[in-house]
Structures are given as structure tokens and as C-alpha cells.
Amino acid sequence: MENKIVKDYLDEDGCLRCGVCGKRKQMKVQLLGNLHTVGCLCECEVKARQELDEKMKREEAQRQLYQRKSVGLREKRFWEWKFENDNGSNRKMMIAKQYVENWADMKRKNVGLLLMGPVGTGKSFFAGCIANALLEGGERVMMTNFSRILNEMTSYQSDKNQIIQNLVDYPLLIIDDLGIERNSEFALEQVYNVIDSRYCKMLPLIVTTNLGLKEMKSQEQDVAHQRVYSRLLEMCVPIYFGGEDRRKEEGTEKLGQVQSLISR
Template sequence: MHHAHRYVEQWQTMRAENLGLFLWGGVGTGKSFLAGCIANALIEQEVPVHMTNFARILNELNSSFSGRNEVVDKLCCYPLLVIDDFGMERGTEYALEQVYNIADSRYRSRKPLIVTTNLTLDEMRRPQDTPHARIYDRLLEMCVPISCIGVSFRKETAQEKLERMKRLIG
């Protein structure tokens, strides 16, 4: 949470120096929550932010009448783009090409990107093939990796709800 606060406090520098975040770790460790907190705090400061995931981007690309370039250009107009659950998209050649196009467009436009993923840093540093290597290389240059570790918040919440239900109906 400290990193999220500092990112927002230092937003002008982050933007000017194209500094993004790569929030990685296990399921339920708060990566999406932190990214959302940053997005919301910046939106409150009237900074245009777009938070999405590659599954939604790919759906938009597939259903777009205006064409791929316009979808990519629209994503690049935001000062900050947050991509949640990176690595969960289908690994088809088409999907990888689109993921690369988004990462490369942000890279070339020098606009920061925040990415959340369940991939490990080791998996990012040792990609399985060249298409993945091209994507990961850009992301790791643009985004500072931050490890999100701990017990799944969702498991804790589920356990609390179970205990509450037992008290209510037991």
C-alpha cells in the first residue's frame, strides 16, 4: 500500500519518466486492489486512467468496426493504462500479437503502464518463446516489479463469511 501511495504522490515524475509498476504474485494477494487504488486516486485528481484486461481488449479488437489501430490508439491516449490479470489471455498467435501491439504502443508513446499478473518474475525473465520474450522485455523495462505476497484475501474473506453463516444459521 505504501508503494501505491507513493506512486500517486509522485505521479508527475512517474508520468514524465514513464515509470510503471508490475505487480506480481499469487491469486488474492491484492494486486488488482492496489492497481485500482492507484487508478481511483489519480482519477480523483482528474488524471484520465483506463483500467482493463487483455481479455476485454481482445474482445474489443474482435468486435471493433473501426479497426485495430483505433482501439490501440484509444488505449494510448490515457496518461495511465492499467492492465489487470496479464498472462491470463489465450496464448494464440493473434492474441500475442495484440498484446505486443499494446505494450509496444505504450512503450513508444512513453506513457506509463501498470500491470498485474500471477506470473512470477522468474517466468517473465525466462520466457518460453520469442513472442513472449518481446512482450516481457518491454514490460520489464517500463514497469518496476513489485512482489505482492501473502495469504489470499479472498480465502480469508470466504472463511470469515463461513464462520458468520455458521453463527447465523447454526
């Protein structure tokens, strides 16, 4: 670019014009019988204002996204679980992408996911990618786990109902690593309360667990476990990670709603 300073100049009407775009920076207006010279914006100035405006909007959107993530992603590692960090080795990730693409529908039909399989098969990454993508799309998502929720509930002067209410407030709740087999009666009851509150409000839930469907459906479980599991199976479509393909076992009323996603 040429490094010369282009000066503004006065035109034939005595109005200041921009040396760069040639448009007026001043104009004449009639006011109470008198002609006044008032300032106005030339094209460069209009453009500069628009750019500044857009920059501020982008920064505000970034700030809000950071805020949503800070609140909704309760562990720092969740922040890294994004589609852009996927190495493409897991074909099931297609389902996560389709869940996000069809989120409006998933939300409306209250379709949750139950991500099952051994440790290290990518279930949590799958769930985290959904969380991050929806957060980036402007949705409010909470991704946490029950040990964290239970810690909050048992901390000094906490209000259990308020905590549950808060979790029901999110359009999508993701519970990472549900493993309630070793938990107390109190814990189990709270787990049920959280899940059931979302069930009653018809809000979707995504859960990752290394429990198997057989375990969850087993009649040998006590009643407290059975009611948690049967709620989950009512609300969520099971998806298996790792091991042999056990899709044949999948069977809930909801399955039809994401079947098209899975087979696409």
C-alpha cells in the first residue's frame, strides 16, 4: 500500500469530504431558516463503525460461550472433547454428529442416549463432543457426574431441591460415568430424583456408563437400582461401545426415533 496521507478537502458547497472515499463528512441542513453545517459519516467511517460493531458482537458471543462452558462443563477435560479433536477411529461418532444436527428434534421428542461399554471406548468423548457442539451453538448444556452432584448435595447448608431444580433447568443434562453400584441408599435416591425430575419434565438425558444392559435389566438388582435403570432405559436409547455388536439387544420405545440416525 502507498504510504501517502490523503487529506480531507472542502467541496464546492463548503462541506468537508473524505480524502479516501470522496464522500462527505459534513452536510448542510436547514434549521429554523438558517443553514447549518453538521457532521456525518463518510463510507470509511460507516465501515469502521460496522466493523467495530461486529467485533464487539463476536467478542460478546465468545464471552457468553465461555460463560456457558464454565458453568456447564464441570471438568476441565470436558473442554477438549470436541469433534475437531476426533481422530475418526470410532464410527459411532457419526451418531453424535447426527444427534447434534437433529438436536431440535431430539429435544422436542425428548430423546436421550445411554452410552454403554467398557472404560476407554470413547463414550465420554462422544458425550463431550455433543456437549461442546451444542454449547457452541448457543444451547445450555450441563455435563457433570453423580459424585460431583452428591458432593454438592452433602456439602454444608446445601439445598438438595435447589440442586435438582438447577439440573432440570438445562435443556440437556449429561451425566458422565454413572456407576452407582457401590453407593449408599441416600446417593441412589438422589440419583433417582435427578433422573426422574427430568423424566417428568420430558427433558433429554445423556448418560455414560460401563454397566451392561444385562446388568441393568437383571431382576437380581434391588428395587432402588431397578427403578433407576428402568427410568434410564425408558428415557435413553442404548448405544454400545467396544466389544461385540450387541445392537440386537437394543430395544426401547425410543429406539425408532434415532434408528434412522444410527443406520444412516
